Amino acid sequence: MTWLDRYGYSLNLVAVLLWPCSVLFGAVARMRRWLYRQGLLRSEAVEVPVIVVGNITVGGTGKTPLVVRLVELLREAGYQPGVVSRGYGGQSTEWPRQVTADSDPRQVGDEPVLLARRCRCPVVVAPDRVAAARALLATSQCNVVLSDDGLQHYPLRRDIEIAVVDGLRRLGNGACLPAGPLREPPSRLRAVDFVIGNGAACGREYVMSLQGDTALNLADPWVSSALAGFRHGTVHAVAGIGDPRRFFDHLRHARLRIIEHPFPDHHPFCRGDLQLRPDLPVLMTEKDAIKCGSFAREDLWYVPVEARLDPEFEEQLLRRLATVAMAKGVRRQSREASRQAARNPNRPPIGDEVNESGQETSGYSGVPGQQGLTGLRPGATGIDLPGKPAGLSDSRRHSGDAGIGGAAVGGRRGEASRGELR
Numbered sequence: 032m033t034w035l036d037r038y039g040y041s042l043n044l045v046a047v048l049l050w051p052c053s054v055l056f057g058a059v060a061r062m063r064r065w066l067y068r069q070g071l072l073r074s075e076a077v078e079v080p081v082i083v084v085g086n087i088t089v090g091g092t093g094k095t096p097l098v099v100r101l102v103e104l105l106r107e108a109g110y111q112p113g114v115v116s117r118g119y120g121g122q123s124t125e126w127p128r129q130v131t132a133d134s135d136p137r138q139v140g141d142e143p144v145l146l147a148r149r150c151r152c153p154v155v156v157a158p159d160r161v162a163a164a165r166a167l168l169a170t171s172q173c174n175v176v177l178s179d180d181g182l183q184h185y186p187l188r189r190d191i192e193i194a195v196v197d198g199l200r201r202l203g204n205g206a207c208l209p210a211g212p213l214r215e216p217p218s219r220l221r222a223v224d225f226v227i228g229n230g231a232a233c234g235r236e237y238v239m240s241l242q243g244d245t246a247l248n249l250a251d252p253w254v255s256s257a258l259a260g261f262r263h264g265t266v267h268a269v270a271g272i273g274d275p276r277r278f279f280d281h282l283r284h285a286r287l288r289i290i291e292h293p294f295p296d297h298h299p300f301c302r303g304d305l306q307l308r309p310d311l312p313v314l315m316t317e318k319d320a321i322k323c324g325s326f327a328r329e330d331l332w333y334v335p336v337e338a339r340l341d342p343e344f345e346e347q348l349l350r351r352l353a354t355v356a357m358a359k360g361v362r363r364q365s366r367e368a369s370r371q372a373a374r375n376p377n378r379p380p381i382g383d384e385v386n387e388s389g390q391e392t393s394g395y396s397g398v399p400g401q402q403g404l405t406g407l408r409p410g411a412t413g414i415d416l417p418g419k420p421a422g423l424s425d426s427r428r429h430s431g432d433a434g435i436g437g438a439a440v441g442g443r444r445g446e447a448s449r450g451e452l453r
Contacts, residue, residue, distance in 0.1 A: 038210075039089075039203045039204060039206075039210070039211045039212040040200055040203040040204060040211075040212065041203075041204060042204055045210075046204055046206060046210045046211060047210075049206075049209050049210035050206060050210045052209055052210065053206040053207040053208060053209060053210035053211060053213075054207075056207040056208050056209070057207040057213075057215070057216045060183075060207065060214065060215045060216065060219075061215075061216065063185070064185065064215075064219075067185040067186075072185070072186075073186065074185055074186055074187065074188040075161045075186060075187065075188060076188040077161075077164050077165065077168060077176060077187075077188075078168070078359060079168065079173070079174045079175055079176055079356075079359060079361055080174075080175050080176070080190045080191070080352055080355040080356055080359060080361060081164065081175075081176045081178065081187065081188065081189045081190050081191075082101070082175065082176070082177050082178065082189070082190065082191045082192075082193065082352070083178040083181050083182055083184075083187075083189040083191070083192050083193065084097055084098050084101065084177065084178065084179060084180070084182075084193045084195065085178075085180050085181055085182025085183070085192070085193075085194060085195070086180075086182065086194055086195045086196065086214075087182065087194060087202070087213055087214050087215045087216075087217070087219050087220065088196075088197065088200075088202060088203065088212045088213055088214065089208065089212045089213075089214060089273075090212065090273035090274055090296065091272050091273020091274055091277075091296060092195040092196060092197045092229055092273070093195055093197075093229040093239065093241060093338070094179060094180060094195050095142050095145060095146065095179060095318070096241055096336055096337065096338040097193070097195060097227060097239060097338050097340075098114060098146060098150075098177055098179045099146065099149045099150055099337075099338065100337070100338040100339075100340055101177060101348075102114065102150040102151075102152055102177065103150075104340075104345055104348070104349070105175055105177075105352075106152075108349050108352075108363065109363030109364035110174055110175045110352075110356075110361075110363055110364075111152075111171075111172055111173045111174050111175070111364075112150075112152050112173055112174075112175045112176075112177055113152055113153040113154070113155070113167045113168075113171055113173030113175070113176055113177070114143075114146050114150060114152060114153070114154045114155075114167075114176075114177045114178075114179055115154075115155050115156070115157070115160050115163035115164050115167055115176060115177070115178050115179070115181075116130075116140065116142060116143045116146070116154070116155075116156045116160075116163070116178070116179040116180065116181075117140070117156065117157070117158055117160065117180060117181065117184075118130075118139045118140040118143055118156030118157065118158070119140050119142070119180075119297060120136075120137075120140045120141065120297040120299070121136075121137070121138050121139040121140040121143075121156060122137055122138055123138045123139060126156070126157040126158060126159065126162065126163075127155050127156060127157035127159075127162050127163045127166040127167075128155065128156050128157065129153070129154070129155050129166070129170065130143040130144060130146070130147045130154040130155065130156055131147055131154075132144070132147050132148045134147065136321050136322050137299065137322075139156050140156060140297070141297060141318055141319075141321045141322055142179065142318065143156045143179075144321050145317060145318055145321050146179060148321075152173065153167055153170065153171035153173055155167040155170075159186070160178055160181050160184050160186070160187040161186050161187045164176050164178075164187060174356075174361045174362075175352070175356075175361070182194060182215075182223075183214055183215065190352075190355045191224050191225075191348070191351055191352065191355065192222075192223040192224050192225075193223065193224065193225045193226075193227060193348075194219075194220055194223045194225070194226050194227070195226075195227045195229055195239075196220070196226060196227065196228050196229065196232075196236065197229055197230070197274070198228040198229050198230035198231030198232060198238070199230055199231065199277075200274070202217055205217055224351060225237060225344060225347070225348065227239045227340075227344070229241070237340070237341040237343065237344035238341055239338055239339065239340055239341070240338070240339045241281075241336040241337070241338055241339075242336060242337055242339055243281070243334055243335050243336035243337060244257060244258050244259075244285065245257055245258065245334070245335070246258060246260075246261070246314060246332040246333065246334050247332065247333055247334075247335065248329065248331070248332055249315075249320055249323060249324065249327040249328070249331040249332060249333055250327040250328055250329045250331065251329075256332070258282070258285040258287060258334070259285065259286075261287050261312060261314070262285075262286055262287060262288075264288070264311065264312075265288040265289065265290060265311055266282075266287055266288070266289055266290070266311055266312045266313065266314050267289070267290050267292055267307045267311050267312070267313040267314070268282050268287075268289040268290065268291055268292060268313075268314050268315075269292045269294065269304075269305065269313055269314070269315040269316075269319060270292070270293055270294065270315065270316055270319065271293075271294035271295060271296060271297065271298035271300065271316075271318075271319050272296055272316055272318060272319070273296045275291070275293035275294070276293075278316050278334075279291050279293075281334070281336075282314060282334070287314075289314075290307075290311070292307065294319075298319075298322075299322060300319060300322045300323050301326075302326040305323065305326070305328075305331065310330075311330075312330050312331075312332060313330060313331050313332065314332050314333070314334055315331070315332070315333050315334070316333060316334065317333045317334070317335045317336075319333065320333035
């Protein structure tokens, strides 16, 4: 359990003592955003629509599977999407970098490699997302830019903002760092175009569920097994993601007996990390499998998941994007061409090649994998308690099983004008 997991998701003495620091952090975050909105700090636009997928909390919320689904959705609608990312954890000394299916995750980060293998579209990474977006447009034919994370990277002007909220943990105690898990105050969610609740949604959020009941063998991804096939014994469960409990709960929901092995997010796995005793099968996330291919064994398996979205959200997003695209002079393919592209295989295995433009040449990869999510309970958080400092809230939830698909109420959250910094 990390420090934030211990203190940032409940009302406790440590959070109360750190509350003045969190107020200062939140004020700085508000001021920084205001400076960009007023043009006192420079934000740059590109010639095609930019969709930013991010969150306001520290740690994973399921953004990467959502980006994969959005790439599929945009391609089906006739667009040619490309992805930019920071390349967190990448050790490259030259940026921006184009990412392909066989790129080294130690150089460009694990999530970009996963996106390149799953999405069959150009992927470019750089700490400077403006530079990444310009490199993407200069080297490919994409006409929509998807930014994986980057909600707080205001130098890149965005046309549509999508914030992902963990449906189980919500916003923790509602405080900014260091007293809580928030990068920006909760009010920031009112300014984005769409809020997605991962596993459960409340208010006017849209629900997203992550589903996956098949494990693929790391040594040979063409070999697969239903998770039910591992019920005869105990398995090791390995997760180096923002919230490992999400993956462990997914396996338990499949009625597996597991031995938990949580690792820090973006952990650089080595062979010794997977030399586990007793000698049992090992199940991991697809994001972790990206970094373990060089020492794959037949007893190592990964569990891909795929994002399922509210159809109303998909419809509203495409409508909003069509308006932005028209204003920027971006044209889609015909419906027939889009359907033809959608009929092509969509899943190359680990190790298959992507050409220099970032397009898949062959193969089958499984579904996007980062973390599983099942059996969540939707409910309200951020309940004000008498006598607590302002800005802190209780992390209690109302009961009520959302199931694997979660529960949702409502529609869009927040309106913003096209191309403006929100």
